[in-house]
Amino acid sequence: MDKIQLIDTLPNVFVNRENIVSGIWNQKVTFEREKLYLVEANSGTGKSSLCSFIYGYRHDYQGQILFDGEDISKYSVAKWTDIRQHHFSLLWQELRMFPELTAWENVEIKNKLTNHQSKEQILEWFEMLGITDKLNAKMGRMSFGQQQRVALIRALCQPFDFLFVDEPISHLDDTNAAIMGQIMTTEAKKQGAGIIATSIGKHIELPYDQVFNL
């Protein structure tokens, strides 16, 4: 997948709202590989909706979303499964981790599906993010900031053309945020992938190619 296009896309809930001033909704927007995007938003402007539309688990929008010129509203279950395994990785704002499993198992459950990263690589990331001691801790017992870091590692355990990170550093200090930014960009570069990051204030300092105001 090389290109994500949004053509006059608008969440259904916004249809009756007047004077929508947005860099994304009701516009023609294109995201390309190998580029860095930042989507800045105030809360309630539909940031999570944007994630869910592009990731194919909500379809309550008007207009079109195209992957490489193909309208995604017609995609089959198998196609979405393929996209989620091989083309598109998402780091949710709400993380969507499994509290019953340990940090390691949370990563492993994804990596077993894709067989993408080596154990050494994963352990190295745990080390870099300073959570090696939490490897065998139950996810439910960890702080949100720690969980965020595990969630990033899980998001990197698959091949992707685009990495979508939704408020990835909301609970991180600047040092850890910088490490996270570095890991993300390194991995994206390795795969020639694009990164779309969102924030409602605090954002990772990266050399963004384009910044949108949602």
Added chain:
Amino acid sequence: MNLVWKLLRQHISIPQFVGFFFANLVGVVIILLGVQFYKDYQAIDQEDSFMKADYMIVNKKIGALSGLSGTQHTFTAADIADLKESGFVEKIGAFTPSSFNVKARFDVEGFVSFSTEMFFESVPDEFVDVKSEAWAYHKGSNEIPIILPKNYLDLYNFGYAQGKGLPKLSEGILGAMKLKIIIEGNGQNDEFEGRIVGFSSRLNTILVPASFMRWANGQYASQEGEKEPTRLIMEVANPTDERITSYLQEHDYETDEEKLEASKTTFVLRVIVSIVMIVGIVISILSFYILMLSVFLLVQKNSSKLENLLLIGYSPARVSFPYQALTVGLNVLVLILAVIIMLVIRSVYLDMFENFFPDFEAPGVLLALCVGLGLLVLVSIFNVIAVYNKVMSIWNRKE
């Protein structure tokens, strides 16, 4: 898959699944046992496998006077025609008696030797269900196929042999022996060999093929002209038909009540087995319902986990698999256990059957196994589809 199972087994309610397991076990055992018992019972009931199922034999009542006159208890052509018109008769045939003298000798070497006067009768071949070769008489051959009444064997086994301390004979042994038949009449005296093709507990006569009877009556009968039959054999659609009893009473005819009763017993048994099996099926359906509810509840309780698995790239089929395997596995376990229980119970009643009926040969359990497997496949397909649909409803975020 391990981690997925570790996740999805959360909230599994053991009591619910145990409840399902035993309820379904009871249901399946009842169904299998019903099928098997009916099959086993049929094996007892089908002693006369060479006679078609629903036939009856009728004769006129022999009163004190008519017995002496000697003619009134025969059926006239008009009587037969009337019976044909009665509506409950499918096919009708007359017994043809032999018009010559028959003597039979039976030797069991070193043991015993019988000699007796007897008689032959024949019915049209269509009422005898023996393969044509075994039941054919070839002109010029001195071998005659014979069907004997079961009573003869019982008389020997339980009366004569018992009293004299002689060995009991099974149908198989007797069937392999030859009977010496001497036919006299019309100034001739010939010897034949009788080959016993079977024993009948329903036909109280000594039956030979119609072709032999035609030939022998022509050859040895002292007087010309066919006698009118004293007994008729008829095939009826339904032996429990009320019209049969009333017709017979009206015309002063008799039939072998036992046969009528046996047919009624079989009919009632069939109804009882059907009811029992319906109960089994209802229990199975209800237990299936319990299983589906448990699984749906499980899916519901684990819906956020399932949703997250789908979102991180697991396909609905892969996410459905653990629950599908769980339900199908339980079904298989139930079937295996049910078959074992069925076989154990069966061995108990088979012992009883064998005591009562020495010639009883237990039929196979293939049919019951097929029914069990069929149920398993059907229910499992339902389970698999239902679980998948439930997972798809999470995919589609309809919950």
